[in-house]
Amino acid sequence: MRNELGHQGASEGEQAQPMERTYYRDLEAAACSDIERRFGPHISSERLRALKEVPTIFANNEEFQRLHREATGRNPEDGMLGFSSSIDAPSVVLVEGNGDVPDTLYHELVHRVTPPEIIHSMPRSLLEGITELRANQAVGHAPEQSIYDREVRAVRLLEQGAGEETVNKALLEGNFHEVKAAMDREIAKNEAATEWRERLREDLNEDRKSS
């Protein structure tokens, strides 16, 4: 089932020029292949198929605002470059004024394959930090301006202690135990814990499920 957003896909062709269209589709195919290679063991084949079946909408400012309002009933927050609702609905990526479309696209596709129960229960700083770190790694750099710099640094630190597969498992299978243990180890090792490390720890200790 596609939600309302699915019907908006048709208008995308009117926005992008033919060469842009080819470029975006190639980009998306490459991102999907990379996600399959990198996270394949943690994602069901049904989800991987669903990911590829619904193409992303690459939107200008006006369309981005409109699609976000239609999906959520609210205007997008300042600085928002993309959003995703579910595996069956297209991600929407803002291209106008976006200096790093490949990074935003990868980030949104990772959100789409992440099971909804994890999206809703995982501390946001951890969810966004892992997702953005994987996007940075896939495109080979971090965007010049990212709202998730601090989260990405925190996850890099975690990954040193926990390893990449443990972090992937936490994101896609909801297995937080090893990540929590690694975080406690890393924080214990670094006495001069900076603000972002503290914040991550607070987030992780919060019981999100009670809210």
Ligand SMILES: [Zn+2]
């Ligand atoms: Zn995100």
